[in-house]
Amino acid sequence: MTRTPKELERVFGKSSKGATEEERAATSEKLFVRSQVQIAEDSESAKGHRLSAQEALRLFGFDLLARVAEEGSAPLVTKPSEPAATLMARRVAFGLTPAQVARKAGISEMQVQRAELTGSLSPIRDLERIAQALALNELTLGYESGARGNEALGVRLREFAELKDTRRFSPSDVMALAEAAWVIRTQSDLSRLLGKRASLPDIGFKPDNNYAFPAYERGYKLAEATRMLLNIGLNEPILSIKSLVEETLSIPVIQQALAPKFAGATMADRSDRGIVVNEAGQNSNVWVRRMTMAHELGHLLWDPDTRLDTLKVDKYDDVEARYFKASTRDPVEIRTNAFAISFLAPPGAVRSIVAGRRDLVDALGEVMTTFGVGATAAKFHVGNVCNVDTSRVSVAYLPKAEDDWIGRENLTVDWFPLKSTPISRRGRFALLVARSFQNRLISADTAAMHLHCTANEFLASVDAIVSAF
Numbered sequence: 001m002t003r004t005p006k007e008l009e010r011v012f013g014k015s016s017k018g019a020t021e022e023e024r025a026a027t028s029e030k031l032f033v034r035s036q037v038q039i040a041e042d043s044e045s046a047k048g049h050r051l052s053a054q055e056a057l058r059l060f061g062f063d064l065l066a067r068v069a070e071e072g073s074a075p076l077v078t079k080p081s082e083p084a085a086t087l088m089a090r091r092v093a094f095g096l097t098p099a100q101v102a103r104k105a106g107i108s109e110m111q112v113q114r115a116e117l118t119g120s121l122s123p124i125r126d127l128e129r130i131a132q133a134l135a136l137n138e139l140t141l142g143y144e145s146g147a148r149g150n151e152a153l154g155v156r157l158r159e160f161a162e163l164k165d166t167r168r169f170s171p172s173d174v175m176a177l178a179e180a181a182w183v184i185r186t187q188s189d190l191s192r193l194l195g196k197r198a199s200l201p202d203i204g205f206k207p208d209n210n211y212a213f214p215a216y217e218r219g220y221k222l223a224e225a226t227r228m229l230l231n232i233g234l235n236e237p238i239l240s241i242k243s244l245v246e247e248t249l250s251i252p253v254i255q256q257a258l259a260p261k262f263a264g265a266t267m268a269d270r271s272d273r274g275i276v277v278n279e280a281g282q283n284s285n286v287w288v289r290r291m292t293m294a295h296e297l298g299h300l301l302w303d304p305d306t307r308l309d310t311l312k313v314d315k316y317d318d319v320e321a322r323y324f325k326a327s328t329r330d331p332v333e334i335r336t337n338a339f340a341i342s343f344l345a346p347p348g349a350v351r352s353i354v355a356g357r358r359d360l361v362d363a364l365g366e367v368m369t370t371f372g373v374g375a376t377a378a379k380f381h382v383g384n385v386c387n388v389d390t391s392r393v394s395v396a397y398l399p400k401a402e403d404d405w406i407g408r409e410n411l412t413v414d415w416f417p418l419k420s421t422p423i424s425r426r427g428r429f430a431l432l433v434a435r436s437f438q439n440r441l442i443s444a445d446t447a448a449m450h451l452h453c454t455a456n457e458f459l460a461s462v463d464a465i466v467s468a469f
Contacts, residue, residue: 003062010069011062012053021062028053031443032068035124036083036142039064040073049124050445051139059139076143081118083127083142086149088116090134093154094174095161104175105129128449135181139446152310153181153267160313166261167313173258177276177311180254181267183424184274186450187252190432193441197250199271200301204229207304211331216384219338222302226343235349237371240408241293245275246428251300253293255279255423264292265313266299273300279423282316286401286409287374291340295319298339307332345371345378347385354386364390365399372405415468417461421451434465 003021012028031042032051039060042050056065060076067074077083091101091112098112105112107126115122115130131138136147157177160169169177191198205226210218227234230248238244245251252274260281267274275296283289292314299312318333319340350367357363360382368378375398379390416426430451437447437458444455451458 007066011065016053021057022054025053025057026440028440032056032065034076034139036121036127037077038073038075039068041068047123049128049139049449050443052440052443052446054441055139055443055446060143078143079145082145083131083147084116084118084120086136086141086145086147087127087130087134090136090147090149090154091116093151093158094134094178095158096171096174100171100175101130101133104133104179132182132449133175133178135178135185137185138449150181150310153178156309156311160311167315170259173262176256176258177265177267177313179424180256180265180274180276183254183429184252184267185272187274187429187432188272190429190436190441191250193436194432194439196432199273200249200251205301208302209304211335213331215331215335216338219298219335219340220342220347222298222335223339223343224346226301226339227346234346235352238344239372241290241297241344242409245293245297249297251275251297252429253277253427254429261315261317263288263314263316263319264296265311266296266308268305268308268310275300285374286406287368287372287377288316288319289409290344290372290405291374291377292319294340294343295336298336298343302339303332303336341373341377341381345373345381347381350382350385354382354388360388360390361393361397364393369399369402372401417464417468418451418453418457420453420457425451428469430465431469434462437462438466 008018008021008024009016012024013030016024016028018024018027030053032039032053033042033046033048034051035048039056040046051059064074091098098116099109102109102112107129111122111126112130114120115127127141128138131141131147134149135153136149137144138147141147157169157174160167161171161174188198208218208222212218224234230244232238242253246253254274254276256276256278257280258278262278263281263283264278265276267276275293277283277289277292277296283292295314299308314333319337345367349371353366353370354363357366364378364382367373367382368375373381375395378398379393382388383390416430421430433442433447433450436442437444444459447462448455448458
């Protein structure tokens with residue numbers, strides 16, 4: 001609908017420019033503020049969440065903002081049961097208690113219970129913390145029934161929590177993966193807002209249903225195909241797999257604390273996909289972590305949607321398994337393990353290194369340091385592609401990862417100006433938050449909420465976050 005200049009000026013202010021709602025919002029200096037139940041124009045006394053004009057328009061539309069301009073405020077909640085009904089349903093779907101949600105959100109159990117009580121009013125900050133902990137869109141909470149929560153994710157998390165075997169999730173695992181889902185979706189949203197690609201490049205990645213025996217050979221071929229599609233030399237080391245996944249392939253990589261038995265996971269929230277890497281356990285070794293990321297990448301690039309499901313979690317035993325002698329194991333994991341190690345350390349290059357060395361220990365060490373792979377994976381891989389017995393080589397004689405490998409994979413999370421920002425929200429996520437603020441796509445309040453800091457702390461650090469990249 002075409003708006004008159006007078007209508008646009010009334011909503012976005014006299015200093016705004018342009019002929020459309022979007023153009024006016026992009027140049028507007030106005031801020032709006034929302035509470036649990038309404039949205040209004042910003043004022044010094046306002047205690048709610050401040051939104052940029054672009055945010056407010058994107059979330060609530062022009063007609064609602066026109067009502068704010070005309071009447072001073074407008075209601076957001078259209079059902080008396082919201083947001084209580086959405087919050088309670090989501091918590092129950094995850095199989096969590098109010099106390100468990102409260103610990104993750106950093107508030108009291110009583111505050112969670114009050115938020116779930118129909119007709120009760122809560123500070124918007126409390127509601128936002130709870131919504132993020134439950135992988136809901138905190139900015140549309142109360143306005144949209146369900147707050148854009150992925151129902152399939154809730155079902156999957158609860159299924160894992162109810163298992164009786166070693167794959168069972170603890171409540172802390174459920175909460176950590178819920179937060180990872182929130183970060184993945186938000187990072188993808190910010191990418192789209194900034195005009196950046198938020199999905200895989202359209203260069204030939206198509207789901208592959210071939211898991212026929214021997215599945216590892218198919219994994220080798222898919223690794224070679226991936227290198228060709230990405231223009232990576234067939235013998236070229238991948239110096240930072242995290243950068244390749246996030247920057248080249250536009251797949252968020254989230255580091256998160258899970259139970260030490262879990263290595264990583266792939267997550268799908270509608271069209272948004274990401275990789276979760278456990279910062280605990282064997283992934284503390286950067287070479288093992290590279291293998292974990294390559295393994296999860298293999299799932300995301302080549303497994304059909306029916307096999308990926310909404311959430312797929314891998315244990316360290318799966319990632320480091322001896323794929324070429326695992327005829328009784330899942331062929332999906334066999335293929336993916338073979339993909340991961342051969343993507344990082346191409347078989348042809350490995351054969352050349354081993355052929356050029358008389359000493360097997362030296363050859364294994366060169367494979368590890370050249371391609372950035374751990375001792376266990378290197379031993380299995382060399383043994384398979386070169387048909388040599390590596391079982392007697394002691395790990396004690398093999399090299400450790402040096403600082404250059406650690407720095408390339410850890411740089412954007414080890415150093416960060418905001419110490420309160422969790423590791424799951426550092427790196428590229430933080431960069432997109434900062435750039436979105438600079439483009440007035442989000443407010444300082446939203447940026448601070450995303451990075452777990454105050455608005456003043458964010459404003460003091462935004463330039464440092466951007467310059468770090």
